[in-house]
Amino acid sequence: MERQIDLNEISDGKLYGLDDMVRADCAGCAGCSACCKGMGSSVVLDPYDVHRLVTGTGIGFEALLQKHLELNVVDGVILPNLRMAGDDEACAFLNEEGRCSVHAHRPGICRIFPLGRLYEDRSFQYILQVHECKKGNRSKVKVKKWIDTPDAKNYDKYVARWHYFLKDLQRIAREDEEGTVAKTVSMYVLRTFYLTPYNAGADVFREIETRIQTAERLFAIG
Ligand code: SF4
Ligand code: SF4
Secondary structure: OOOOOOHHHHEOOOOEOOOOEEEEEOOOOOOOOHHHEOOOOOOEOOHHHHHHHHHHHOOOHHHHHHHOEEEEEEOOEEEEEEOEEOOOOEEOOEOOOOOEOOHHHOOHHHHHOOEEEEEEOOEEEEEEEOOOOOOOOOEEEEHHHHOOOOOHHHHHHHHHHHHHHHHHHHHHHHHOOOOHHHHHHHHHHHHHHHHOOOOOOOOHHHHHHHHHHHHHHHOOOO
């Protein structure tokens, strides 16, 4: 979820890159699952998140929507997010032991927490959110290690690319007063980037990039 923020209020005021050390390591969370509850619809998934979940769990996107995910409008475009359910508003992937049942395939926002992303100039840097994690005495860890994602450099490039592509689509959707373009954009995004599988063993970032370029031509953006 994107927010307008005062950096000094929510973070330690520093910006971090993949090779920087940051005080984010909560040592396996030790019985805490606070950030897996009560998040509303804020944990929005990008196409790579869904690709990881689908290939990791063997459950298709439409089947995941039955229980684990839901769809919501984000700035005019329909996108999937983690579903929070039950009295404690827990993520549907949180198991009875209070652990993530899809830890190896968890979405990007979960991986970087309590880090956040500050987007600027078609790129982003990481920030350390100081009021989010319940564990006080976190230790230092390299950002690249903390986000636990292979090919981290290309992953970060993809994250920024997707973010700004989506912003362009959201602008088109918002400008459409009748809502027909917004609906077309949403259906296109869901079908092209989330429902249509990526080739097994292929470079997923490259495949997403190809689909982005096709969409940019179609919607005359970029
Ligand atoms: S996917 Fe896993 S880490 Fe992310 S909120 Fe759900 S249970 Fe927590
Ligand atoms: S709040 Fe911090 S310690 Fe608790 S589950 Fe989230 S990351 Fe782990």
